Amino acid sequence: MIKAKEQNRLSRKLKWFAKPNILLVDEVGYEPLNAEETHVLFQLINVRYETGSMIMTSNKTFGRWTEFMNNDEAVATASLDRLLHHCHIVSLQADSYRMKDRMKVGAVGFE
Amino acid sequence: MENVKLITLKERMEELGLSFMAAGFDSFLEEQARNENTLLDRIYDLVETELIPRKERAGKTRLKISAIPQYKTLEAFDLSWLKGGLTQEKFNELSTLSFVERKENVFFSVLLGSAKLILCRHLGARPVFLVTLPITFPVMILLNL
Numbered sequence: 001m002i003k004a005k006e007q008n009r010l011s012r013k014l015k016w017f018a019k020p021n022i023l024l025v026d027e028v029g030y031e032p033l034n035a036e037e038t039h040v041l042f043q044l045i046n047v048r049y050e051t052g053s054m055i056m057t058s059n060k061t062f063g064r065w066t067e068f069m070n071n072d073e074a075v076a077t078a079s080l081d082r083l084l085h086h087c088h089i090v091s092l093q094a095d096s097y098r099m100k101d102r103m104k105v106g107a108v109g110f111e
Numbered sequence: 112m113e114n115v116k117l118i119t120l121k122e123r124m125e126e127l128g129l130s131f132m133a134a135g136f137d138s139f140l141e142e143q144a145r146n147e148n149t150l151l152d153r154i155y156d157l158v159e160t161e162l163i164p165r166k167e168r169a170g171k172t173r174l175k176i177s178a179i180p181q182y183k184t185l186e187a188f189d190l191s192w193l194k195g196g197l198t199q200e201k202f203n204e205l206s207t208l209s210f211v212e213r214k215e216n217v218f219f220s221v222l223l224g225s226a227k228l229i230l231c232r233h234l235g236a237r238p239v240f241l242v243t244l245p246i247t248f249p250v251m252i253l254l255n256l
Contacts, residue, residue: 021211051172053211057219088205092221093195 001040010040016048022053023030029060029068038070049082056083132161196221 004013017023025044033041048054060068062084065076117136124133132139139160143153185206189198204210208218 050214053214054216055219056216057221059221061220083218084213086211087216087218088201089218089220090192090194090201090205092219 001003001044002037005036005040010043014043017044018047020049020052022055023048024055026057028056028058029065030058033070035070035072038072038075042075045079045082050086054083069091129161131164132157135160 001010001017002012004010023044028041045054062080065080066073069076069079121133121136124130124136136172139157143156188202190197190202205217
């Protein structure tokens with residue numbers, strides 16, 4: 001999307017992102033976003049708002065969204081406002097799912 | 112004469128881009144000869160011979176370009192591993208994908224490695240497809256077939 005923006009194709013790309021029934025964004029907040037990326041993420045959330053579902057995964061609590069969104073509180077709030085308006089929030093509590101089978105046979109442990 | 116008409120009809124279907132309908136037309140005729148369906152039912156079945164494989168092909172193509180490393184079914188997901196946050200009832204509700212029809216979002220909040228992406232992949236193995244895009248934050252798109 002950043003590349004699309006640089007090539008003045010962002011609005012076309014956003015239209016493309018608006019089409020799917022579900023848009024899945026994984027590990028939001030894993031990497032801090034700069035100002036440009038923050039605005040692109042907001043535009044993405046905005047274009048999907050009430051037009052199609054989004055599935056998002058993140059290890060950041062909502063209160064910490066400002067941190068990875070370039071400390072831009074206004075944009076972070078506006079993003080969360082749209083995202084959470086009609087949203088199922090699932091707060092999973094578990095150990096590593098990938099390791100579960102190995103743990104069952106005692107190959108690894110978390111202690 | 113009938114034969115010529117049949118061949119011409121299949122050629123017309125091909126011209127219209129209805130290749131699945133053309134390929135399945137003989138078996139469609141055989142099946143229709145054995146039943147007493149109404150004209151509307153027969154037209155419906157004929158349209159389905161094109162539509163169903165077309166959707167399957169589109170889904171396969173999109174899955175191919177999705178870059179999702181593996182596809183699993185929700186049935187294989189071990190819910191008992193979770194220590195909380197997702198009840199069986201909520202799991203069942205999400206697995207129907209009814210939230211998609213209502214254009215609602217789902218937010219999985221959890222520590223790294225605790226099944227959220229795996230759950231998403233399971234959801235992605237439902238009758239939907241995924242596409243990944245290389246941007247700063249990994250994005251996958253699931254499109255309904």
